[in-house]
Amino acid sequence: MFGSMDIGVDLGTANILIYIKGKGIVLREPSVVAIDRDSNRVLAIGEEARRMLGRTPGNIIAIRPLSEGVIADYDTTESMLRHFIQKVVGKKFFFFKPRIMVCIPSGVTTVEKRAVLEAAMQAGARKTYLIEEPLAAALGAGLEISEPCGAMVVDIGGGTTDVAVLSLGGIVVSESLRLGGDKFDEALVRHVKKEYNILIGERTAEEIKMTIGTAYPSERDESMEIRGRDLVSGLPKTIRITSVETREALSEPISLIIECVKSVLEKTPPELAADIVDRGIVMTGGGSLIHGLDKLINHETGIPTYLAEDPLSCVALGTGKALEALANLQDSLTTLKKGSISY
Numbered sequence: 001m002f003g004s005m006d007i008g009v010d011l012g013t014a015n016i017l018i019y020i021k022g023k024g025i026v027l028r029e030p031s032v033v034a035i036d037r038d039s040n041r042v043l044a045i046g047e048e049a050r051r052m053l054g055r056t057p058g059n060i061i062a063i064r065p066l067s068e069g070v071i072a073d074y075d076t077t078e079s080m081l082r083h084f085i086q087k088v089v090g091k092k093f094f095f096f097k098p099r100i101m102v103c104i105p106s107g108v109t110t111v112e113k114r115a116v117l118e119a120a121m122q123a124g125a126r127k128t129y130l131i132e133e134p135l136a137a138a139l140g141a142g143l144e145i146s147e148p149c150g151a152m153v154v155d156i157g158g159g160t161t162d163v164a165v166l167s168l169g170g171i172v173v174s175e176s177l178r179l180g181g182d183k184f185d186e187a188l189v190r191h192v193k194k195e196y197n198i199l200i201g202e203r204t205a206e207e208i209k210m211t212i213g214t215a216y217p218s219e220r221d222e223s224m225e226i227r228g229r230d231l232v233s234g235l236p237k238t239i240r241i242t243s244v245e246t247r248e249a250l251s252e253p254i255s256l257i258i259e260c261v262k263s264v265l266e267k268t269p270p271e272l273a274a275d276i277v278d279r280g281i282v283m284t285g286g287g288s289l290i291h292g293l294d295k296l297i298n299h300e301t302g303i304p305t306y307l308a309e310d311p312l313s314c315v316a317l318g319t320g321k322a323l324e325a326l327a328n329l330q331d332s333l334t335t336l337k338k339g340s341i342s343y
């Protein structure tokens with residue numbers, strides 16, 4: 001139809017990405033909103049609000065409306081979603097209402113799903129669909145999932161981890177943890193506090209993780225200087241932290257992810273398990289970028305493990321691919337209930 005527009009949204013705990021059919025990923029911003037507590041007014045959304053995290057005066061709060069994969073603050077989630085959709089669609093939006101495919105964190109309840117659907121409709125969607133995170137991640141990673149052949153995806157986001165085996169376009173076995181890259185940061189904050197009596201902020205912890213962090217023994221041997229507040233003197237202090245320390249600090253959340261992968265493999269029907277041994281495990285999501293995790297999963301399971309080409313973009317690209325599949329399957333999809341997608 002003339003002027004019709006298809007939009008895919010990865011509504012993530014850490015980041016929100018928007019994909020427009022024919023243009024690719026057009027928006028990539030942190031899922032953070034800054035609010036004036038006195039007037040309840042939204043002051044900033046996205047990157048600008050992220051810079052305020054941990055640095056706001058008393059009356060301003062910078063929040064992540066989706067935390068640990070659930071919608072912690074519905075109104076703010078809705079404002080954020082509407083703001084970004086309108087930002088990418090611009091004025092055309094008033095004339096051509098888009099179809100929107102939203103990927104939501106897997107821990108979201110039915111009530112929250114409805115809330116997201118309504119938020120997208122409020123934002124001006126003509127029709128809204130929800131897609132499950134492992135399915136979008138697998139599509140975006142380019143995995144062939146429409147064949148009767150098993151594929152395994154491990155998607156580690158900011159707040160959630162999804163491990164799933166897919167075949168014939170659907171999820172055969174899956175498990176989800178309310179744990180992701182953010183828990184790695186928290187583990188690093190705890191480690192520095194316990195070992196050095198120094199308090200560091202979550203942005204410093206994230207920097208440590210990305211710069212020198214590792215999940216695999218003796219794979220990385222680097223160090224970096226970090227600053228925090230000495231809990232004894234109350235004064236700022238600089239210390240040096242090493243990769244070896246990060247591995248120890250991260251061992252708890254990482255081992256929970258490994259257990260989850262093993263548990264899904266145990267529940268996988270044998271024929272599909274054999275396919276996975278041949279095709280390997282594919283990792284998506286920003287959390288999977290932690291150094292050495294692919295090697296560790298390979299070591300623990302004996303199955304070759306790969307990082308997808310652009311792990312941070314897989315889910316958003318997957319929503320786009322799902323929209324393209326919608327176009328091809330228009331007739332059969334008219335029978336689908338609004339707000340659901342199945343293959």
Ligand SMILES: Nc1ncnc2c1ncn2[C@@H]1O[C@H](COP(=O)(O)OP(=O)(O)OP(=O)(O)O)[C@@H](O)[C@H]1O
Nearest residue numbers: 012013014015157158159160181182285286287289
């Ligand atoms: N190079 C890197 N090394 C380690 N971690 C990284 C790297 N880059 C990003 N991350 C982490 O990836 C996480 C964000 O990933 P992503 O954007 O895929 O999450 P999300 O989709 O918003 O979350 P969810 O899937 O839980 O809703 C953050 O915890 C971030 O710190």
